[in-house]
Structures are given as structure tokens and as C-alpha cells.
């Protein structure tokens with residue numbers, strides 16, 4: 473996955489002339505805060521150094537994860553053509569950029585962001601939609617002021633909120649969702665548990681689950697297993713240098729739930745792990761529409777089903 477060229481160019485302008493040593497130091501401090509899921513009352517992106525580190529090392533990965541989740545929304549709801557989006561905890565506007573890339577129909581985005589440092593960066597990146605409104609406020613203050621949007625996005629925010637704030641936020645976001653709500657989190661066991669909780673709340677208040685689950689029953693996975701997906705992200709030279717990595721890509725693990733007021737196309741199953749391919753068979757771990765998860769072996773001698781299974785990747789749906 474590559475960033476849209478206009479976003480890549482705007483990021484490069486932001487990072488022009490920044491000392492690599494400063495960027496590397498800020499990137500390490502930021503990833504330490506994310507890894508430990510620190511909740512000390514401070515925003516992770518509280519200053520310019522952290523905001524630049526986010527642009528360099530995290531935005532490409534969160535963009536890739538959000539884009540992959542939006543693909544799943546489009547598969548489930550090919551008729552969905554959102555005109556308005558609400559991006560809650562927008563950071564530099566990653567999710568709005570990803571949505572604008574997916575839907576030409578999008579005319580307006582409202583981005584809520586509490587950190588002035590990352591909001592200023594986001595404003596300079598210059599998301600090109602007819603109407604873009606940045607709200608400089610915390611979610612609890614801003615969400616009482618905004619009108620419903622066709623698409624509501626909450627990407628990589630839940631882990632920064634106190635546990636007690638999550639259920640009221642889900643209900644508030646759902647009330648502001650005219651059509652579809654997408655929540656994305658890091659693909660860790662803790663991220664999965666937060667998504668499971670969000671999914672439970674949404675099902676309870678009447679939302680239709682579009683993806684990734686092909687059913688609205690209890691999640692069939694149990695710890696230490698957890699549901700997550702992976703998106704491959706191209707790394708810029710600066711990204712590699714700031715993180716000290718050598719390979720020109722990284723795999724971002726993520727988990728999401730997309731919920732809608734309209735039911736989506738029903739999938740038979742979704743591939744929930746890296747397929748294991750051998751010469752004689754391919755094995756897919758599937759979450760199925762009957763609510764069960766199982767490894768299914770597609771033998772070469774089975775012919776057509778093997779050919780279909782061989783083309784499927786982690787995160788893909790098996791169509792009915």
C-alpha cells in the first residue's frame with residue numbers, strides 16, 4: 473500500500489529539514505508510549521516533535537489499516553456513497569484521507585482533534601474536499617455539537633480513552649452515524665478486546681455488523697487466540713532511518729469493526745489468519761457465518777474449491 477501522492481508530498485514538506493536524530497528520538501518515545509498504552513492524562517501527540525514522529529512512522533501504517541477496513545465496508549455495502557464524514561480523534565486526518573481516496577461522493581469532513589500540535593499538521597496537509605472543518609476540542613465536548621454524518625470514523629483512538637468512557641462514546645458515535653460507523657484499533661489482544669466490546673455495544677443497540685465478522689453471534693475466538701489482520705505498508709527512506717529498520721516495508725497488524733444502519737451483503741466466511749499453502753492443499757482459518765471458526769483444508773484434487781481458496785488472502789471474504 474502506498475499513500476496518495478498528494479498526501480506523500482504534503483508529509484515530505486512537513487518533514488523537510490527536520491534533523492534525523494530528533495525524529496528518531498521522538499519516534500522511539502512515541503512508540504514506547506503506544507506499546508505500553510500509557511494513560512497518564514497527557515495526549516501522546518502533545519507537541520510538534522511527537523506530531524512529526526507520527527507522520528513519519530505511524531500515519532502510513534494507520535492509513536493502510538483504515539484503507540483495508542474501508543475495502544471491507546465497500547465489499548459489504550457496494551451501494552454506499554457517503555457524502556459526509558465525521559473523523560473522531562482525527563490526528564492528522566488519516567482516516568478522512570483514506571475515505572476521500574475511496575469515495576468520490578464525499579463532500580464534507582468534520583475532524584475532531586484535541587491536540588493542537590497534530591491538528592495544525594493535519595490542517596497544513598490540506599485534505600481536498602469541498603468542505604473540511606477541524607474542531608479543536610475533546611470528543612466529549614465536540615460530539616454534542618455536531619450533526620450526524622453518513623460515515624463515522626474512530627481510528628486508533630479507543631486505546632487512548634479511559635475504559636469507562638468507551639461505552640458512552642460508542643453510543644454517542646452511533647447516534648451520530650447516519651449510515652456506517654468504522655472503528656479501527658491496533659491488532660493486539662488488547663485492541664481486539666476493545667473492538668469486541670464496541671461490537672457488543674453496537675449489536676445491543678441495533679447496529680448491523682458489516683465486517684469483519686460474517687455473523688452477529690458471539691466471537692468464536694478465545695484467548696490466547698485473537699482476531700486481527702495485516703496490511704503491508706511501504707516505508708519511506710526517512711521512516712526506515714527514523715526507526716533504524718532496513719526492509720522497505722512493514723506489516724501493520726490491525727483489527728476493526730464496521731457497523732451500519734443497513735444490512736450488508738452476507739459473506740459465507742472471512743479468512744482470519746495467513747493462509748497455509750502446500751503443494752497438495754491450502755489451509756484457511758475461517759470465521760464462518762454459522763458463528764464458528766475453523767481451519768478448512770482445500771485439497772488440490774478438489775479442483776475448483778482449491779483454485780478459489782488458493783487465491784484468498786488473510787482478511788478476504790469467501791462469498792456465498
Ligand SMILES: C[S@@+](CC[C@H](N)C(=O)[O-])C[C@H]1O[C@@H](n2cnc3c(N)ncnc32)[C@H](O)[C@@H]1O
Nearest residue numbers: 534561562563566585586587610611627628632
Ligand atoms: C493514535 S492517534 C490516531 C489518529 C488518526 N485517527 C489515525 O488513525 O491516524 C489518536 C488521536 O486521537 C486524539 N485523541 C485522543 N483522545 C482524544 C479525545 N478525548 N478527544 C479528542 N481527540 C482525542 C489524539 O490526540 C490523537 O491525535
